[in-house]
Amino acid sequence: MxxxxxxxxxxxxxxxxxxxxxxxxxxxxxxxxxxxxxxxxxxxxCAGYQVGADTLFRKDVRTVHVPIFQSDSLRRHLGERLTEAVTRKIDSMSAYRLAAANEADSVLSGRILYDRKAVIAENRFDTPRALEAKLVVQIEWLDRNGLPLTQLNSVVIPDSLVSIAHAENFIPEPGQSLETAHQKAIERLADEIVSQMEARW
Known part of the structure; x- marks a missing residue:
């Protein structure tokens, strides 16, 4: 049955x-x-849908000028290293093209507000075993008319300024250093900065 x-x-x-x-x-x-x-x-x-990475970025901006990021840190060359990482990410991950200041549709400027090194873990003799390197960056992306292109609703600062922070842990004993931790933090900050340049939904 x-x-x-x-x-x-x-x-x-x-x-x-x-x-x-x-x-x-x-x-x-x-x-x-x-x-x-x-x-x-x-x-x-599927007429309303678009495919590809170019659809993530604004249509009204095609070129970006990135001056060297300023740095309030006493550690040398952090601003230059962050600028280099950001320009590489813009070139490889976005639809924007880098341009000179007089030819660009927009300007992405930034400032490293501070960097900190903190102890996370110590051994019984108070020797640091694990440390944290933290960088805090403030970016501003403006169009030709000086109007802000980035928006974060949860940050209580002027609309055109966006603060981004990243902390990277490192352990000195196996060969990690503050320099390698800073480089990892710079790479991740560059990813975050370029993701802030994506068009909002």
Whole structure:
């Protein structure tokens, strides 16, 4: 005796088989016409969607000028290293093109507000075992008219300024250093800065 579940599956299989038989019975021009109609309906359903990384970025901005980031830190060359990382990320991850100041649609400027080194863990002799390097950066992305292009609703600072911080842990004993931790933090900050340049949903 056949249960209701098996009966419905058998009915569905029979329907699919009859549809396949009807499709194979069509002549070549008719099947081509049916295929074109099916494709046009499928494409019309996806007309509002866009594909690719270029769709993540603003359409009104094509070029960006990135002056060397200022640094309030006493550690040398952090601003230059962050500027280099940001320009590499813009070049490789975004739809924007780097340009000179007089040719650019927008200017992305930044300042390293401070860097901190803190002890996370010590051994019983109070020798640091794990440390943390933290960088805090403030960016400002303006168009040609001086209007802000970045927006963060949760940060209570002027609309055109966005603060981004990243902390990187390192352990000196196996060979990690403050310099390597800073480089990792700089790379991650550059990713975050370029993601702030994406168009809002």
């Amino acid at each position: 056949m249960t209701g579940r098996w009966k419905s599956q058998r009915t569905e299989t029979a329907r699919l088989a009859s549809a396949l038989t009807a499709l194979t019975a069509l002549t070549a021009p008719t099947s081509l016409l049916a295929l074109l109609a099916l494709l046009s309906v499928a494409c019309a359903g």
